[in-house]
Amino acid sequence: xxxxxxxxxxxxxxxxxxxxxxxxxxxxxxxxxxxxxxxxxxxxxxxxxxxxxxxxxxxxxxxxxxxxxxxxxxxxxxxxxxxxxxxxxxxx
Numbered sequence: 001x002x003x004x005x006x007x008x009x010x011x012x013x014x015x016x017x018x019x020x021x022x023x024x025x026x027x028x029x030x031x032x033x034x035x036x037x038x039x040x041x042x043x044x045x046x047x048x049x050x051x052x053x054x055x056x057x058x059x060x061x062x063x064x065x066x067x068x069x070x071x072x073x074x075x076x077x078x079x080x081x082x083x084x085x086x087x088x089x090x091x092x
Contacts, residue, residue, distance in 0.1 A: 003017050003057070004017065005017055005018035005021070006018065009040060009050055009053050009054055009057060010038070010039075010040035010041060010043065010049075010050040010053075010054065011043075011049065011050070012042075012043020012044050012045050012049070012050070013038070013039040013040055013041075013042055013043045015038045015039060015040040015050075017057060019038050019040075020034060020038060020040070020054065020057055020058070020061070021061060023037040023038050024058070024061050024062060029058070029062050030058070030069070030070075031051075031054060031055055031058055031069060031070065031071060031072045032072045032073065034054065034058060035047075035072045040054055041054065041072055046074065047071070047072065047074075051071050051072070055069045055071060056069075
């Protein structure tokens with residue numbers, strides 16, 4: 001069954017199947033390029049929810065075997081932030 005253009009591929013960044021198709025049509029045919037062009041995988045889940053779906057969609061749309069589509073590179077923060085920074089209230 002074909003995927004609707006309106007189907008959301010990355011819920012965090014509201015990237016649809018149409019957005020991915022458009023990016024591929026513009027020459028962004030690998031996951032890393034799709035991430036940079038559409039923003040998929042850059043939301044709160046950091047690709048944990050959408051990576052597999054995006055990789056399968058990329059493979060299907062480009063006609064490549066699924067195993068050749070590599071996931072994008074995880075990029076953690078440069079310096080770890082102490083939990084206390086987030087636990088403090090604004091008035092402190």
